[in-house]
Amino acid sequence: MSETTQSGPMLSADGVPLKTSLARALRRQKIRALLLISPLLAFVLITFIIPIASMLFRSVGVLYLDMYRAVEAKAHTRLGSRLNYEQSGISSLFRTSGRKLEDVGEDFEDFFKDADSGMVKGPFWHGLMQGEGGEDLLNDRLGLLTDLTSLEASSDLGFTLSGETAALLPWAARAYADWALFTAIVDEDDVSKKKPWAGVYAALALDLADPATQSAVAAYSGSGAAELQAAVANIADMPATEFRAYFEDIDDKWVSGETWALLKVFGSQYTSGYFLNAVDMKLTPDGIEQRPDNERLYLKLFNRTLIMSMIITVSCILLGYPVAWLLANLPMRSANVLMILVLLPFWTSLLVRTSAWKVLLQQQGVINDIFVWLGFVADDARLVMMNNSTGTIIAMTHILLPFMILPLYSVMKTIPPSYLRAAKSLGATNWTAFWRVYFPQSVPGIGAGSILVFILAIGYYITPEIVGGTDGVFISNRIAYHISSSLNWGLAAALGTILLAVVMLLYWLYDRIVGIDNVKLGG
Amino acid sequence: MASTTQEFRPPFATFTAPLSALLAALFGFVVGNAYGEPWIGFVMGGVLGAIIAFAIDKLPFGRTQSRLGTIVILGLAGLMTGSAGGVVSGVLIGAVLSWFIYWLDRGEYRKNVPLYYTAGQTLWHNAFMLICGLIFFFLIAPLLPVMWLSFNAQDFFTFTPEMLNFEAAGYSLKHYRNFLTTEEWMIPLKNSLIIAPIATVISVSLGTLAAIGLSQSHVPARRAIMAILISPMIVPLIISATGMFFFYAPLGNWIELNLGLSQTFVGYVKVILAHAVLGVPFVIITVTATLVGFDNSLTRAAANMGANPVTTFFRVQMPLILPGVISGGLFAFITSFDEVVVVLFVGSARQQTLPWQMFTGLREQISPTILAAATILVVISIMLLTTVELLRRRSERLRGMSPG
Incomplete structure (x- = not known):
């Protein structure tokens, strides 16, 4: 310590300024911590956060449709029913048009049959289209098919698309690829043997109608060249490729501006239509307007979800507070025994508890049996406690009660019992001592428990689905319905986004008030 | 004071007898109601209750004798109805009634309250106990x-x-036999036993590492990272499930097409990864809670004595935080073992798990085999709960936090 008079920065043992050395140590520590966290963080971000975020973008809807393929995949009616939310009648338009498109395609098929009978057989097409270099196009079409049908692709298609043909006959290649994928995946048939859909002929006709393609075909020498050239030679006999006229024949709604305006509104890459639908408004070609009263479903559902979650939260507070108080004030040993009674339902499978309530609440169930046996309720007037909101509220209060008791308990545990005694020795009555001294200190526990219970309640799916009937379902059940039954994914995603926004707000509040790291599980 | 040498006895005629009669009258009302004559039952019950209270107070029988006597008498009365149910309810009413009369008559209702409590305060204390008892009943029954x-x-x-x-x-036992012998239940059970342990291992190993990182003193953006890692517990399951469905479906297709893996295998991988994410918050919460009590000077001491970080972790830190890690793992296990929504969306029929089978069973065909499965699950959860409790006590004992 001889150099106490040295000016300049303080140095560490190796001669580096202490400040730098400490900063380096700190940085190293931070990096080590982040390295430990990073695998899990990456895992959660990639498989959880990003998928949910991308789902939210889906809610500003992507609608692309290849009509003919949709006809075969039976998905056109789904698009129709999706749009039907917007304008009734469109669904049936899609359905009838789908059937008539087949007839249009067959006219073209007849033409090619006359030109060269080999052209309406599977091997000609397979030879024409089979090759290398068209993988990207094929994968694009595969993506569209799996989007529409929610099928899982198998690894073996038995077919690869030729890049050369795809460049020569773009429409036919796309139509054939759709057909081939559909045949291989959905029908599980051999692509090379079967003859394609009539729609593929229409697509080929569309290609051949183009003079540039006609000259390219003349120069083409690959498989099927002879047949194609024969068809070009007879091109004058080919039915007109005026598809607008065909669609007009099918239904003149197709040429009405209103239909296309609607398709445009919902067909653009991003649309707010689903969001508006989710709050019972609708997007019309003229602007945004509120739906008529009898169609306002989702606001009602959101309201109901919020109100029922609140009722459940309040009943959990009412039932949880005395129990938490008792647990916090009993001697450790007996409190631990009673704690098991709280933790056992917490650890028991959700489905077990839900089925238990089904056993108890149904009309021939235990509670009704006891009431009837005691004579409180006539046998023919059994109480309806299930398949309505009562059932959902009772069962969910039971299921979520431990989530209220545990945070309340951990807060109450920290309140010294001497405060109550001090208040009483100063002359407070029991009630005053509780209300003015104990209760204010337990409010953080109530806050923590309530937010936790509310967050969990608002997103519940299983219990309302089983005991809720129609009156007792939550917004989650509607989302699940739109995803798995009505296939209106855009609307489902929009409803989900709104629900998620509410939950995130509460989560943020919880983090603010309680702190995420203060969540306790099992005492 | 008399109460110190001789036990406290409340007045019989104005306290014990009327209250006993009242409880017995209520039982009488309920039983009478079952036969359509509630008020006759009420009066008969009241009279019977007063007689039994009188007998217990005045006759020189011991506690066991008089309680057994009451139970036998009421059980015989139940037998007169001619059904086993009548006997059982008679015995139950006898047990409750005789306990209640003793509780009043011997002044036991004041046992747990301070001597200075007024009658009103004592009444409130016991009413509060009754309320708590009913809530526990609601939880377990x-x-x-x-x-x-x-x-x-x-x-x-x-x-x-x-x-x-x-x-x-x-x-x-036919529902248990059905559960254990039919493929309908054994395949889901097998799937659950494949998926849950692997998902648990993934979430525990990644989660423990991250929890150790998070509990270091200087972590940038600690709050935000914590919020992200806990979010799978908070985000409504239906939203998680939908998001994962849109993520895993094309990913799975791509893997099958390009890497040539079988559809079944990819299906399992998808469900396992999805469940692993759901288990992460539980591991993070329990392990960070355990690490709060961890003395960091131990790792420094180990490093000082020449141990490298890996040795330090496995020989010093791990044994001490093991209880927390295991209970976190059990939480993750039960999360996956109990999960329906995500597996419904992400999995295919080949990955059908036990909860999935129960869920479809509850919705569609109602067979008591579900109840057999439920009972087995309750037994499993009791075992898991016991393990967690023992681990928690051990951990607290290790840290000297409780008398154990």
Whole structure:
């Protein structure tokens, strides 16, 4: 310590300024911590956060449709029913048009049959289209098919698309690829043997109608060249490729501006239509307007979800507070025994508890049996406690009660019992001592428990689905319905986004008030 | 004071007798109501209750004798109704009534309150205890009929008269046999036992590492990272499930097409990864909670003595935080073992798990085999709970936090 008079920065043992050395140590520590966290963080971000975020973008809807393929995949009616939310009648338009498109395609098929009978057989097409270099196009079409049908692709298609043909006959290649994928995946048939859909002929006709393609075909020498050239030679006999006229024949709604305006509104890459639908408004070609009263479903559902979650939260507070108080004030040993009674339902499978309530609440169930046996309720007037909101509220209060008791308990545990005694020795009555001294200190526990219970309640799916009937379902059940039954994914995603926004707000509040790291599980 | 040498006895005529009569009258009302004559039952019950209270107070029988006497008398009264259910309710009423009379008569209701409490305060204390008891009953009781009904000999979800009369013909193990022998239940059980442990291992190993990182003193953006890692517990399951569905479906297709893996295998991988994410928050919460009590000077001491970080972790830190890690793992396990929504969306029919089978069963065909499965699950959860409790106590003992 001889150099106490040295000016300049303080140095560490190796001669580096202490400040730098400490900063380096700190940085190293931070990096080590982040390295430990990073695998899990990456895992959660990639498989959880990003998928949910991308789902939210889906809610500003992507609608692309290849009509003919949709006809075969039976998905056109789904698009129709999706749009039907917007304008009734469109669904049936899609359905009838789908059937008539087949007839249009067959006219073209007849033409090619006359030109060269080999052209309406599977091997000609397979030879024409089979090759290398068209993988990207094929994968694009595969993506569209799996989007529409929610099928899982198998690894073996038995077919690869030729890049050369795809460049020569773009429409036919796309139509054939759709057909081939559909045949291989959905029908599980051999692509090379079967003859394609009539729609593929229409697509080929569309290609051949183009003079540039006609000259390219003349120069083409690959498989099927002879047949194609024969068809070009007879091109004058080919039915007109005026598809607008065909669609007009099918239904003149197709040429009405209103239909296309609607398709445009919902067909653009991003649309707010689903969001508006989710709050019972609708997007019309003229602007945004509120739906008529009898169609306002989702606001009602959101309201109901919020109100029922609140009722459940309040009943959990009412039932949880005395129990938490008792647990916090009993001697450790007996409190631990009673704690098991709280933790056992917490650890028991959700489905077990839900089925238990089904056993108890149904009309021939235990509670009704006891009431009837005691004579409180006539046998023919059994109480309806299930398949309505009562059932959902009772069962969910039971299921979520431990989530209220545990945070309340951990807060109450920290309140010294001497405060109550001090208040009483100063002359407070029991009630005053509780209300003015104990209760204010337990409010953080109530806050923590309530937010936790509310967050969990608002997103519940299983219990309302089983005991809720129609009156007792939550917004989650509607989302699940739109995803798995009505296939209106855009609307489902929009409803989900709104629900998620509410939950995130509460989560943020919880983090603010309680702190995420203060969540306790099992005492 | 007399109460120090001789036990406290409340006045019989103005306290014990009327209250006992009142409780007995209520029982009488309920029983009478079952036969359509509630008020006759009420009066008869009241009279009977007063007589029993008088007998217990004045006659020189011991506690066991008089309680047994009451139970036998009421059980015989129940026998007169001619059904096993009557006997059981008679015995139960006898047990409750005689306990209540003793509780009042010997002044036991004041045992747990301070001597200076007024009558009103004592009443409130006991009413509060009753309320708490009822809430505990509400928590536990719904599970009991499930276990009872799982032994039903009929294919119903409801009690049969044979079951209520405790006849052997009303009971059978056939639902358990059905559960253990049919593929319909064994394949989901097998799937659950494949998926849950692997998902648990993934979330525990990644989660423990991250929890150790998070509990270091200087972590940038600690709050935000914590919020992200806990979010799978907070985000509504249906939203998680939808998001994962849109993520895993094309990913799975791509893997099958390009890497040539079988559809079944990819299906399992998808479900396992999805469940692993759901288990992460539980591991993070329990392990960070354990690490709060961890003394960091131990790792420094180990490093000082020449141990490298890996040795330090496995030989010093891991044994101390192991209880927290295991309970976190059990939480993650039960999360995956109990999960329906995500597996419904992400999995295919080949990955059908036990909860999935129960869920479809509850919605569509109602067979008591579900109740057998439920009973088995309750037994499993009791075992898991016991393990967690023992681990928690051990961990607290290691840290000297509780008397154990």
